Amino acid sequence: MMKSRRLWRRATPLLTAGALVLAVAACSSSGGDSASQSEASASAPAASASAGNPTGTLRLGYFPNLTHAPALFGTGQGTLATDLGSGVKVEQKTFNSGTQESEAILSGAIDAGYIGPNPAINLFTKSNGQEIRIISGVTLGGAGLVVKPDITSAAQLKGKTLATPGLGNTQDVALRYYLQQQGLKTDVNGGGDVNIRPQDNSVTVDAFRSGGIDGAWVPEPTLSTLVAAGGKVLVDEASQWPGGKFPTTLLVVRTDYLKKNPEIVKRLVKANLDAINALNADPAKGQTAVNAALLKLSGKQLKPNVIGPAWKRLTFTADPAASAFFTAADHAVSLGLVKKKSLDGIFDLTALNSLLSADGKPAVATQ
Helix, strand or coil: CCCCCCCCCCCCCCCCCCCCCCCCCCCCCCCCCCCECCCCCCCCCCCCCCCCCCCEEEEEEECCCHHHHHHHHHHHHCHHHHHHCCCEEEEEEECCCHHHHHHHHHHCCCCEEEECHHHHHHHHHHCCCCCEEEEEEEEEECEEEEECCCCCCHHHHCCCEEEECCCCCHHHHHHHHHHHHCCCCECCCCCECCEEEECCHHHHHHHHHHCCCCEEEEECCHHHHHHHCCCEEEEEHHHHCHHHCCEEEEEEEEHHHHHHCHHHHHHHHHHHHHHHHHHHHCHHHHHHHHHHHHHHHHCCCCCHHHHHHHHHCEEECCCCCHHHHHHHHHHHHHCCCCCCCCCCCCECCHHHHHHHHHCCCCCCCCC
C-alpha cells in the first residue's frame, strides 16, 4: 500500500474565487486523433456579471478518452449547453495529452479543462499557485500494469521494458513508485533495473502486440485494450490505494476566468455533476453515449470486450480524492522527479460544495 510522506502542504478551500521541475507531464490519452470543434483565441472572454442569465464564452478542453467520460457525455448529449444556458457559447477543443492541454491553459487558449492530477499539479506549481484551481473531481481509478502472460511477479520485471503514457505523468509516477517499492531501480533515461519507455498510448498498443515492450502501466481504455490483445493485469492500481480510490481525471479552471466568471464556472461544475449522475444512473446508456462521442471525435469506437471491462474499473464522482491526490504528489517527490512545492490553495471546491449542499449531500473534503 502506498504511504505518503506528507511533504506537500495541505490545500484549503478558497472561500472566494481568487513548477514542477519536470516539464509539463503528459496526461493519459486514448490515442485517438485530436479533434477541435472551434479555434480558441488567446484571450479569455469576459462574461456578464448577471448570475441569473450569464453571457460569455467558455473554452473547454478534454480528451477523447473514457476517463473523460463526463465531458464526452455532457458535450455529446447537450447537457453541458443546457446547464450553462443560452447566453454562454461553448467552444470545445480535444487533446491527446496533458502536455498539449497544459500548454493551451498556460497560453490562455482555453479557460477550463478535464486533465490528470500531475499536469494539474504542474500547472499550479509552475505558475507559483496563480494559474489554475481544481474545481471538481471527475474520475477515480481505471489504471494499472498489464504484462505479457509469462510474467507472474514483480521480480520478473527486472530487465524488461515497460511503457507509460508520458514521462512524469500520473501513470508514469505510479509505475516508478511501485517498482521502487519492489526494490527495482529506474531512471528518466530508460536505464536501471527496468527500462521505462514513455510514449503515446496508441504506440504502446502496437508495441505490445509486436513484442516491442513487455507491458505498460496505462489508464483505461488502453488497459483493457492490452488485455484484449493478450495481456494480463499484473497490478490493478486500485490495490495500491486505501479503499481503492485514486484520482485519474480532475476538472480545472484558469484562476482569472474563475474570478471574472464565477456563475459560468458554477454552472460548469453543475454540468459535470449532472453528467456524472447520468453515467452512474444508467451505465449502459452512458457507454453507448460515450462511445458515440468517441466515434464522432476520433473516428473510432471501443469494442464491447474493451469498453465493458474498462467501465467497471472507473468510478465517476465529483470527489477528487484529495488525500490520494497529495499522496501521489509525495510519491513524485520521493522518486526525485520533482522538488517539494506547496500545493496550498490548489483546490477551490466552493461551487461544488454549494451545489452538493443544495441537494442535501455532504461536502467534499480538500485533504
